[in-house]
Amino acid sequence: MNVLVIGATSAIAKAVSRLYAGRGERLFLIARDKQRLKEMAEDLTVRGADSVSTSTLDLLQHDQHSKAIETAVSFLGSIDVALVCHGVLPDQERSEEDFAAAAEALDVNGLSVISLVTELATTMKQQGNGKIAVITSVAGDRGRQPNFVYGAAKAMVSTYLQGLRGKLLSHGVEVIDIRPGLVDSPMTAHLDKSVLFSSPETVASKIVKSIDRNRHTVYAPGYWRFIMLIVGSIPEVIFKRLKF
Numbered sequence: 001m002n003v004l005v006i007g008a009t010s011a012i013a014k015a016v017s018r019l020y021a022g023r024g025e026r027l028f029l030i031a032r033d034k035q036r037l038k039e040m041a042e043d044l045t046v047r048g049a050d051s052v053s054t055s056t057l058d059l060l061q062h063d064q065h066s067k068a069i070e071t072a073v074s075f076l077g078s079i080d081v082a083l084v085c086h087g088v089l090p091d092q093e094r095s096e097e098d099f100a101a102a103a104e105a106l107d108v109n110g111l112s113v114i115s116l117v118t119e120l121a122t123t124m125k126q127q128g129n130g131k132i133a134v135i136t137s138v139a140g141d142r143g144r145q146p147n148f149v150y151g152a153a154k155a156m157v158s159t160y161l162q163g164l165r166g167k168l169l170s171h172g173v174e175v176i177d178i179r180p181g182l183v184d185s186p187m188t189a190h191l192d193k194s195v196l197f198s199s200p201e202t203v204a205s206k207i208v209k210s211i212d213r214n215r216h217t218v219y220a221p222g223y224w225r226f227i228m229l230i231v232g233s234i235p236e237v238i239f240k241r242l243k244f
């Protein structure tokens with residue numbers, strides 16, 4: 001299988017890539033840190049990947065997305081699976097006071113993802129097959145006081161994917177929305193850890209299985225579906241007073 005991983009140096013992406021390497025897949029990795037990409041390619045080759053190539057890109061450069069996907073296609077031949085993993089957890093307080101900070105967070109977590117998905121959809125429609133998997137978040141399910149800028153971007157992507165999924169159905173292209181809960185990764189290094197945190201490896205295993213099985217909306221781990229069902233059912237009159 002030919003797998004494109006975007007935001008490949010993320011902890012979750014790295015764990016997913018190792019699972020694909022273990023299965024002998026061919027991988028193309030895109031991220032902004034050249035040295036870490038090089039180390040990752042070497043690691044994945046040792047772990048059994050058929051072949052690995054990389055490309056360096058700051059994903060906020062939307063005008064480079066088309067070229068980046070073209071480069072991936074020229075290495076892979078065709079893209080069976082594309083996984084979009086990049087993101088940042090912005091400083092919520094700062095984003096509320098400084099729109100430039102909010103706009104950048106909305107761009108990296110929202111617009112840049114939609115730009116890449118647009119390019120991937122065009123490529124896979126031409127192929128007549130493929131799977132686009134995107135890591136969103138449970139934070140997109142309901143706007144909460146501590147992280148609603150991040151949550152708004154993730155909700156935008158989830159809604160976009162939901163509509164696109166129907167559009168691509170007749171083209172043989174699957175669209176998979178992966179919503180992790182709390183994951184112990186560099187993104188959450190500053191947070192106190194609770195039992196609700198999962199490892200990147202646990203989430204990666206769920207991601208790979210869900211892509212294999214063409215699931216559409218995936219909570220990772222699965223119990224987050226029930227947690228978010230409860231969070232979603234709290235009446236707004238109470239919810240607006242909750243600080244969590």
Ligand SMILES: NC(=O)c1ccc[n+]([C@@H]2O[C@H](COP(=O)([O-])OP(=O)(O)OC[C@H]3O[C@@H](n4cnc5c(N)ncnc54)[C@H](OP(=O)(O)O)[C@@H]3O)[C@@H](O)[C@H]2O)c1
Nearest residue numbers: 009010011012058059060085086087137180182183185187
């Ligand atoms: N950790 C969680 O609790 C959690 C929960 C739900 C969803 N998620 C989502 O899971 C995905 C992976 O996150 P993670 O937990 O694995 O965190 P992570 O290890 O911090 O990964 C985030 C990745 O995004 C990359 N990135 C950020 N801005 C970029 C840009 N402008 N151009 C290129 N790459 C950029 C980072 O690259 P650098 O390393 O070069 O900065 C890093 O590789 C993200 O979409 C995140 O929102 C995470």
